Amino acid sequence: MDTGSASKSAIWLKHFIICLIAFVMLYPVLWLVGSSFKPANMIFSEIWFWPRQWNFHNYVSGWFGFQGSSFSRFLQNSALVSLGAVLGNVITCSMAAYAFARLNFRFKALGFALMLMTIMLPLHVTLIPRYILFNSLGWVNTFAPLILPKWMATDGFFIFLTVQFIRGLPKELDEAATIDGCGPVQIFSRIIIPLALPALITTMIFTFMWTWDDFFSQLIFLSDIGKYTVPLGLRLFLDSSSQSDWGPMFAMSVLSLVPCFILFITLQKYFVEGIATSGLKG
Amino acid sequence: MSADLMTVDRPAGMKRRKTKLRYNQNGIALLFLSPWLLGLVCLTLGPMAASLYFSFTDYSILESSRWIGLDNFTTMLTADPLFIQSLKVTFIFVFVSVPLKLMFALAVALLLNKGIRGLGIYRTVYYIPTLLGGSVAIAMLWRKMLGGDGLLNQLLAMVGIQAPDWVSNPKYSLYSLILLSVWQFGSSMIIFLSGLKQVPPEYYDASSVDGAGKVGQFLHITLPVLSPVIFFNVIMQTITAFQSFTQAFIISNGSGGPVNSTLMYSLYLYKKGFSFFQMGYASAMAWVLVLLIGLFTLLLFGSSKLWVHYEDGGK
Amino acid sequence: MTIKGTKGLALLLSSILLMTTAACSSGGSNAPDGAKASSKTEGSAPAIELRMTWWGSQTRHDLTTKMIKRFEEKNPGITIKPEYSGWDGYFDKLSTQVAGSNAPDIIQMDYAFLSDYAKRGTLLDLTPYTQDGTLRTEDHDSSMLSAGSIDGKLYAVTLGVNAPGVVYNASVLQELGIAEPQESWTWKDFAEMANAIAKKKGDGYYGTPDISGTTNIFEVFVRQNGSGLFEGNKLGVSREVIDEWFNYWQGLRDSGGATTAEVTAAMTNALETRPLSVGQSALDFAWSNQLITYQNVLKDQSQKLKMQVIPHMEGEQKIGEYLKPGQFISGNAKTKYPKEVAKLIDFMVNDPEGTAILGAERGVPVNSAVREQLKPSLTAEEQLIFDFIDVVSKHSSDIDPPYPQGFSEIDKNFKSASEQISFGQAGIPQVSEQFISGANAILDKAK
Structure with a gap:
């Protein structure tokens, strides 16, 4: 420039x-x-x-180091979980964010405070109640405890992120659209979503990465080797009580970075090509 | 100053009409919030309430719990030196790493936001450390770089400086952890970058007509427009730093050592809950942490009126 | 790029639909645990499924799943679902599963956690099955049986017998002209050897890593002084013994025989990173079953490692050295098929086929008949371990009762205490004092 x-x-x-x-x-x-x-x-x-x-x-x-299943199985499982989580987060978090950023409703402040509080509570103390809950639903050892919460916008981080973005968009756009006869649903899908695209891309990248990386909840909720994901597969190489296979662990670590890497390279373009507000402003 | 620029730039006839949208939208809001509400009620509130209850019990995970009133909280404040130690470690970590990381992330984001050739490559390169996240390989990696005979010390030795082991000397171990956190600044950088996309170019055009310099542009246009995103990053990085767990866990082999110098609050909480079977105590610690973080968040929200500029004109 | 209005709405509605169905199902199914059992097949040939969990390396996973297959062939109607992982997170997951009443039926257990689990009623009492002959224990070492028993009930069966010892690099000792340690050696001999190695090898090479923070080895030292680390639910070790121990290691650090504070703190549990493995020391303390791994990860593969007992104390009250269960196998107290659990455990430790498959990977088998049966097929390193265990079983005293609840926290504090001293943050008397009062507070609470 x-x-x-x-x-x-x-x-x-x-x-x-x-x-x-x-x-x-x-x-x-x-x-x-x-x-x-x-x-x-x-x-x-x-x-x-x-x-x-x-x-x-x-x-x-x-x-090929695992009898019965190769590392590709772990990659597939991780891909499934991560994609499910990404889709859920992008859709439901942006919906909630729109409501918090643009709509007037009762208990808005209370809801927002509650949402922030869910971010503040450390995972380790809610894990056991959550495990008991999911176990009573019969969901343990399935991908549901890893994916479904994302379809209920439980990641307050992304709601807050998107709220901050939407609040950075000029309200005149909404008002103009209202004059043209658009309701909140159309405003959300036609104006907010395209304009908040950088935030949604960010949500995608982060959700994918964090799910891809997450060891603890996947360890707790998955038991079957056939359902193991990449982080669990990587730990199979390590056993601090006896011998660890560091070489293969490093190799598979590098390999498992590739999907994140590709995803990032593909999506990062949108930070440049993200639709400039100017085009829609007039 | 900045407000002037904004209003000058707004297309005519688009002045704010707050009153028009001031009606309640309870129904439609419920529609948009329904997944979140369901999650809150079904998945989040229950476990939160359970952990609050546990904080008044001696819950050990393995057997049912007994109500012990405020015992956990009094022990924490009066008879647990490691609790105090973990608070100290965490405060240093938060107050050193968060500003450093954010300044670094913002500087790089600004640098990369300009039209430089090979931008995509640079952006990716700077993001790669963040991709590693909490990978198990990090522990080995960090020791190889900053350990006693690690890369850094070998370089220093070439110029005749004999340096300590940055990772396993309790004087420096926390700072090597902070360095690790700053090294993974990619997430904040990405959020800044996407925030920078929100600055409409015509703001700059208008200002260069006005003859504002680069510094002026940054102070009066970039910063105000970026302020909601900066605000977000400050809040979230503070919360995450308070809860920081994985890196300390991996690098210290789960011990928080040497001599508890990297015993982060969440790490101690985890050890209490899962290794020492005192989940009741851990839950109490968790709620103390919520209070602490809540306090900081409130302060930040209070200050936001002074420096955060929303395009929707506040509420 | 823009999502059409109608499309967006459809997406929204469908996601809400999905949510409501999920919510509905969450309301209804609160069936008690037992009700989920396969009631249909209960009639004629009962299909029993047991879940089994263990931690370990890839070799162990391979051998154990092979053993399971053989067991299933020999016991039609029983299937075993393996759930295995590395050590990291194993016990986090187990405790969560126990909390959710969803723990596996058969559980590999560690000595350090036995009391924590057994005293809280989460492990299956195996005594009835030893009496009815499902689980045969006649050929097991009696000290291993008592190590797995709490209050007279057998909760855990030893999968492999271990003993602590000193691993030494025989090739380096030969190169330096230092005689190999004898079975009768003392702590004084050990210190002299460590100092001699360090002196002859020069800068950056140590005799031994500083293991003053390792509770297990300290325990041997305490036993030589005539007391146990714990006496019932109290700390058994006296202030003087703790001081003496820390002073001994302080001396070794000062003379250069033991690693410096920084080098010690940089060591992890991973054997690959120990000074002995990377060629920075000629001695280390280890469990007997770790000898093979040590040999495998040794930087200079031409060198040979050997093992000797923990040094004696001059004028010791009793021999400190003891046999210790490497890993245990236990049952879940809530299992629906306790007899089948006992059957599998029996297969793992007594059956000629089962034990032949598992070999000595988890340590020397607890059953003396099995030990004899394995002997001809041992590798050279395994032979060394078997011989070592033979030596120890002749010259040792019985293992102390399982650690009291709260041990893991005390264990961590002990390591911290040793680091505090080596980094010079506090004097030995002060640290010992703090350690004792802290440990007693933890033990009081755990009662």
């Missing part, structure tokens, strides 16, 4: 700084990727990330 006015050397300096910070930040990740190609006893004794020889053994034994 203002590159024309800046001198060339300033641009180069900028790039150089960004690259330098990026390399420092990325080094640990490079080390992780490099280590996944090293034999186990090299992982702990080497600090330089580039493997002296490339060894794909970790990937092979990580992928």
Whole structure:
């Protein structure tokens, strides 16, 4: 936008700084990727990330290392859970957020305070009551306890996030639409949703990542190896009471980053191409 | 100042008409809120109430509980030095890591929001550490980088500095944890970036006509428009930092060590509940935490009237 | 990009519909646990399904599922559903399941948690089944049976016998011209050896890691002094013994024989990261069954590891060394099929086929007949372990009763105390004092 006015050397300096910070930040990740190609006893004794020889053994034994099921099973399960969670969160959290941001109703302040309070209570103390609840519903050892709560907008984080976004949109848009005869449902679907797209994309990315990463609730609610997800599969390589397979664990860790990585690359465009409010403002 | 710019920029005939939308929309709101309400009633309120009840009992997870009144709370405040220690650790963590992380995230977001070539790549690169999240590999990784003979110390040794083990020396261990949290600033950065998309370009156009400098533009346009998102990030990062658990758990092997120097509040709570079978005590700790966080959140909400600017003109 | 108005509405309505159905179902089904049992098949051939859980490495998962298959073949009508994981989170999940009355029927148990679970009535009393012959215990070491018993009831059967010892790198000792430790060695010998190794190897190499925070080894030292770590529901160890222990290690750290505070704090439980494995020490303390893993993860694979008993104390009251159950197997008190649970446990520890499949992966088998049967097929490392256990069983005293409730918290505090001393945050007398009063407070509460 203002590159024309800046001198060339300033641009180069900028790039150089960004690259330098990026390399420092990325080094640990490079080390992780490099280590996944090293034999186990090299992982702990080497600090330089580039493997002296490339060894794909970790990937092979990580992928096929489980009798009966390969790592692809865990990836599939994680994908199912994560996608279910993403869909649920995007739909129900944006709905709730719209109500909190734009509609007038009784007990709004109380509802909002309650919503914030659900974020503040640590997970560990509600886990057992939740387990008892889901167990009495017969949902333990299914994906339901991991997906269905997201369809009930239980992630206050995303409601709050989207509320803040919607409140950043000029209200004149709604008013204009009301004059054109639109009700709240149309305003929500035609104006708010497209304009809050960056917030929805953010919700998507975060929900996917956090579900993909989540160890504790998946551990508690899933028992069957066939239903295990990626975080549970990764821990199968580690047993601190005896021997751990660090090599395959690193390899599969790297592999399981790929879906998140691809998702991020695909979706991050929308931060640039997200619909500028200007087009709709007039 | 900023308000002037805004009103100047608003298309004519679009002045605020608050009164028009002031009627109640209970029915339609119920429709939009129904999934959330269901979740609240069916899934959230029950467990919350249960944990509140447990906080007055000696619940051990393994057997039924006995009502002990305020015992848990008095023990916490009078006879548990580790509780005090965990509070101390958590406060340092919150007040150092949150500002650092947010400033870093905002600076990078601003840098990346300009038209730089290869923007997508940079954005992705900066986000990669966050992708790692609470992966089990992090523990090994962090020791390799900051441990006694880790990368950093080997570099320092080249210039003749002998440095301590940043991860396992109790003097520095908490700060290496803070560094880890700052390193994973991607989430805040993304939220800032999507917030920056909300700044309509014509605001800038109008201001450059007015002859405002870059700093002026940042102070009077970017910051006000971004303020709801900054507010969100401050609140959420504070809450998350107060509850921070995974990284401390992974790096200290679940111990909060060395010498309890990384014993975060949530980590101690978890240990009490699950390792030491004192879920009643852990629940009491959880509600004390809710009160603490609630207090900070209230303060932040109170201050928001002074510095957060909503396009919908407040309520 | 814009969602059409009608489409949005449809989406909204359908999601609400979904929610209401979910809510309805949540209201109705509060059937008691027992009612869910497969009542249809109860008539002719009862199909019994048991759930079994354990933690471990991939090898253990493979062997155990193989054992289960064999059991199912031999016992038609019983199926076993395995639920396995690594150590991380295993007990979190188990306690949650117990709270939800949904714990597996057969549970691998750890010595440190036995009291916590058994005293709260969550484990199955196996005594009746040892009496009716379902679970045979005649050939089991008597000390292992009492280790799994609380208040005279058998709650846990030992899957593998372990003993604490000192692992040493025989190749390094030879290279340095230091004689290998003898069965009769003392703490003084140990310190001299550690210092000699450190001196000869030079900077960055230690004799031994500082294990002054490891309760299990400290316990051996306490026993040599004639008391138990715990006496009933009280701390049994005296202030003097604690001071002596910490002073001993302080001396070793000062002389360079033991790792510095920072290096110690950087050690994790993962054997791959121990100084012995990465080539920074020639000695370490370990459980006998860990010897194989140590050998596997040793940086220099040409070197050989061996094991010796924990050093003696000069003029000791009794031998501190003891045999300890590596892992237990227990039943769930609420299981619907206690007899079948006992049957499976019997298959795991007594049956020639079952034990042959499991081998010595969980430690030396508790059944002496099985031990004899396994001997011809052992690998060289397994042979070392079996020999070591033989030595210990001749020169040891019986294990103390299972730890009281609250042990895990005391265990953590002990480690913290040792770190406080090594980092110089407080003096030994003060730390010992604090540790004792803290431990007694925890024990009082747990009663």
